[in-house]
Amino acid sequence: MKARNDIGTRAASAWYRQPVLWLGAFVFVISLAGCVWLIVVSVRYADTPLTTSSHAVFGVPVASHSAPPPSSAPPPRKP
Secondary structure: OOOOOOHHHHHHOOHHHOHHHHHHHHHHHHHHHHHHHHHHHHHHOOOOOOOOOOOEEOOEEOOOOOOOOOOOOOOOOOO
16 A cells, blocks of 8 residues: 555646646636737727717717706705
């Protein structure tokens, strides 16, 4: 029977011998590289403004609607 302290058993189950950890690290590094690539591409090519005839883009108003100015009088109290 092998002892639990056997060096060969501990070396075989070391964290760096687990393929799932290497796969996870690979996916993490590739996702970070993809993020950096997207940032570089977005900085390199300018986003040109849309030419629209109205003051709305895709049906959404460009500016906020004007609201009436608030009154300076306090609201009436309820009895």
